[in-house]
Amino acid sequence: MTTLFYSSFIGIEIRDDTIVVSCLKNDFSGINLLSSGVFPLKDDDQTIADISKFISQYISHAVNVFVSIPYKWSIVKFIEIPSPKGKGKDAIMHMMRFEIERHIPYQVDEVFYDFQILEKREADYRVVFASVHKEKIDYVRGFLEKLSLKPQIITLSPFSVLNAIGFSEISAGGWQGLLGITKKPDVCGHKNEACIVLFVDKNNACFAVQRNGIYSYLKSFPINTNNPLDEIVDNISSELGALHTEVSGEKINKVILSGEDISLAEISIAIEEKFGLMVQTADPLKKFLKDKKSTGIYEILASVGGCYAGFEIGALRINLLPHKLDIATRKTGPKIAKAAAFLILLLIISIFAGELVNDKRLLKTVEAKIKENEPEIMAVEKISADMNFIEQKRNFLRGKREKDILLDMLAELTNIMPVESWLTDFDYKEVFDEKSGSSKRELIITGQASSSSALISILENSPFFEKVEFVGSVTAIGNKEGFKIKAVIVMPEKSSDGPDAQKEKTDLKGTKESK
Numbered sequence: 001m002t003t004l005f006y007s008s009f010i011g012i013e014i015r016d017d018t019i020v021v022s023c024l025k026n027d028f029s030g031i032n033l034l035s036s037g038v039f040p041l042k043d044d045d046q047t048i049a050d051i052s053k054f055i056s057q058y059i060s061h062a063v064n065v066f067v068s069i070p071y072k073w074s075i076v077k078f079i080e081i082p083s084p085k086g087k088g089k090d091a092i093m094h095m096m097r098f099e100i101e102r103h104i105p106y107q108v109d110e111v112f113y114d115f116q117i118l119e120k121r122e123a124d125y126r127v128v129f130a131s132v133h134k135e136k137i138d139y140v141r142g143f144l145e146k147l148s149l150k151p152q153i154i155t156l157s158p159f160s161v162l163n164a165i166g167f168s169e170i171s172a173g174g175w176q177g178l179l180g181i182t183k184k185p186d187v188c189g190h191k192n193e194a195c196i197v198l199f200v201d202k203n204n205a206c207f208a209v210q211r212n213g214i215y216s217y218l219k220s221f222p223i224n225t226n227n228p229l230d231e232i233v234d235n236i237s238s239e240l241g242a243l244h245t246e247v248s249g250e251k252i253n254k255v256i257l258s259g260e261d262i263s264l265a266e267i268s269i270a271i272e273e274k275f276g277l278m279v280q281t282a283d284p285l286k287k288f289l290k291d292k293k294s295t296g297i298y299e300i301l302a303s304v305g306g307c308y309a310g311f312e313i314g315a316l317r318i319n320l321l322p323h324k325l326d327i328a329t330r331k332t333g334p335k336i337a338k339a340a341a342f343l344i345l346l347l348i349i350s351i352f353a354g355e356l357v358n359d360k361r362l363l364k365t366v367e368a369k370i371k372e373n374e375p376e377i378m379a380v381e382k383i384s385a386d387m388n389f390i391e392q393k394r395n396f397l398r399g400k401r402e403k404d405i406l407l408d409m410l411a412e413l414t415n416i417m418p419v420e421s422w423l424t425d426f427d428y429k430e431v432f433d434e435k436s437g438s439s440k441r442e443l444i445i446t447g448q449a450s451s452s453s454a455l456i457s458i459l460e461n462s463p464f465f466e467k468v469e470f471v472g473s474v475t476a477i478g479n480k481e482g483f484k485i486k487a488v489i490v491m492p493e494k495s496s497d498g499p500d501a502q503k504e505k506t507d508l509k510g511t512k513e514s515k
Contacts, residue, residue, distance in 0.1 A: 008034070009064035009310070010055065010149065011303035013157055014140055016070065017041050021051060022303040023058040031307065033285075034058040036300045041143075048146050055147070065149045067140060068157040068306040069320075071206065071220040074132045076156070077103050078216055080124045092117075096129065104131050112137050114318045118214045128215065130156055130318045137320060153309045154320045157302040158206045158220055161199050163314030164284040164305030165258050166213075193253045196240065196277075200259030200267065201298055205236060209243070209250060213315060216250070217243075229263060233270045240275065254278040260298035405464075405491055409443070412464045421449030428489075441489040444471060452483035459485070463492035 013020040022036040037054050040047055079099060084091040096115050101108040108131075115129035137154060144151055194211040206220040221239055223232055255277050257264055268279040284301060308314035370377065406428070417423070425446035430439045443465075449455055452474050459468040465487040475482040 007064065008059045009066065009307060010059065011066050011068075011300075011305075011307045012144075012149075012151075013068045013160070013300075013302040013306065014070065014143075015041065019051070019143075020300055020303045021054065022300050023055060024304065024307060031304075033300070033304065036303065038299060043143055043146060052147055064310060065144065065151045066306045066310050067144070067151045067154045068160040068302040069132070069136065069140060069154060071156050071158045071204075073136045074130050074156055074320075075104050076128065076130045076218060078118075078126070078128050078218070079103070080126055083120070083122065083124050092125075096127065099127075100129050100131055103129075106131075106133065110134060112320045112322060114320055114323075116317055118216075126214070126216070128218075128316070128318070130159075130320060132320050151321065153306070155306055155309050155316075155318050156320075157306075158199075158208070158218060159314070159316040159318055160302040160305035160308070161206065161284075162197060162208055162215070162218075162305070162316055163308040164301050165197055165199065165256065165282050166315050167308065167313075168258075168282040168284045168286070194250050195254045195256055196243070196252055197256045198236070198240075198258070199301075200236070200257075200264070201301075202260065205239070205259075207240065207243075209252070210315075211250065215315060229266055233267055236267060237270055237274050240271070252277060254280055256280055256282050258282045258284055258298075405489070408492075409464050409489055412462055413445075416458050416462055418449060418454070418458070421447060421455065423447035442486060443489055444484065444486045446482075446484045448477055448480040448482050450480060452481040452485075455483065455485060459487055464489060466490055 008023065008025045011022040011024060017040065019039050019041045020036065021039065023034040025032050025034055035054075035058050037051075039051050039054075081092075081095055081099060084095060097108055100111075100113050100115070104111060111131040111133055113129060113131035115127050117125050117127050119126040140154060141151065191212060194209060196207050196209055198207040199205065200223065202225055203222060204220060205223050206218065208215050208219075209217040219239065221235075223235055225232070227235075255271055255275075257268055257271075257279050258281065259267075264281055268281065271277055271279050285298070285304065305314070309317045309319060413423075423445050425444075427444040427446075428441070430441055432439050452470075456468050456470070459465045468485060468487040471484040471486045
């Protein structure tokens with residue numbers, strides 16, 4: 001099994017004329033999509049540079065690369081072979097080589113192939129194999145070599161799509177994958193239920209039959225999205241109608257439908273009406289697309305699903321790259337991973353247990369010191385409580401003082417304003433002064449007076465106001481002058497001599513300034 005925990009990796013789908021590249025990461029939460037892009041399938045310098053630049057934005061170095069290729073490049077068969085029980089694993093290798101050569105129009109040495117045992121029964125084994133001509137695989141490897149990428153797995157796009165649909169409801173990878181306790185996908189039904197998994201994209205559709213998580217049939221066929229929707233639905237219905245001749249004896253319970261561009265609702269209704277089957281839609285990418293920059297939702301499906309074979313968690317784990325066909329390794333790999341994960345978990349628990357013992361010892365020492373210094377601690381706590389009480393009183397008095405100054409300021413205006421003048425408007429506000437880093441209070445008064453200029457000196461002489469000035473020009477209104485005056489409000493100093501002494505100081509200030 002490829003080691004992918006807490007690492008970045010790349011999923012690639014090769015199409016007829018485009019290449020889909022998805023950058024992914026596996027961390028504690030599971031496999032997450034970083035970004036994806038679609039590029040023309042050209043090996044010119046500009047295209048290679050564009051793809052390399054895109055990958056380098058998200059992945060510094062790609063150790064793990066998983067590739068999906070078109071289904072039409074391959075020959076896929078679901079077959080049954082006699083049980084090789086007691087004959088050893090080499091017997092399976094030789095038997096499958098013979099069976100594959102029997103089902104393909106080439107010599108077996110002209111193709112790359114792989115097979116997977118889907119089910120072991122007493123008398124026979126159910127097996128799926130795929131073969132692709134060597135020149136196709138060599139072409140893919142040569143293209144990726146120009147990108148400085150070396151694939152670990154090359155599989156078929158329908159296999160990748162089916163793997164992704166299987167994990168629609170649960171997250172793959174993450175801490176559960178590290179511990180080897182990945183949940184078994186159950187989106188396709190309960191035990192002993194058979195279902196059809198149908199996927200529709202822009203130009204193709206594929207469907208597979210599955211029972212108990214084991215696939216027994218797969219077919220891919222083209223569709224023309226330029227045709228009316230009724231014709232597309234009829235095309236899909238026709239292919240499904242011919243299915244009973246291929247899987248005789250299988251009682252289908254429902255259809256799992258997934259896809260893009262075409263109305264899944266229309267297809268769902270048509271299948272339910274024509275075949276009487278329950279249809280359930282699946283969103284195989286809802287675990288990945290979380291406000292991430294990506295291409296069309298289903299355009300990246302095969303590039304993401306192809307990565308599951310690297311985790312050995314997908315239902316179909318075909319690898320068409322040359323590799324050692326070791327049946328025993330496929331069984332023991334996950335067991336070794338689980339055993340290693342268990343040892344790691346045991347080590348982590350041991351570390352935390354040791355830390356817990358040390359923490360308990362430290363806690364006892366701290367408690368002893370606290371008890372020893374308990375009188376001093378109580379004294380400090382009392383001082384702290386007294387200081388908090390004093391601060392509360394101080395805040396209360398400060399708030400009261402803020403309110404009192406406004407009342408005192410209005411009383412001051414009433415006393416000092418000349419009898420013949422009258423005010424029409426008050427505008428009070430607090431303004432933050434960036435220079436001093438504090439707020440200041442401003443008052444703007446509007447009204448009429450016999451001599452508005454005299455008001456400036458009257459307000460300046462008051463201990464409540466400073467920086468008194470006109471706002472705008474003075475206007476003539478009959479035998480009076482209209483004015484608008486702004487002043488900064490200040491808190492006058494309280495005198496211990498009482499209000500009469502304060503008034504005397506104010507009078508002296510006015511006499512001095514007049515001189």
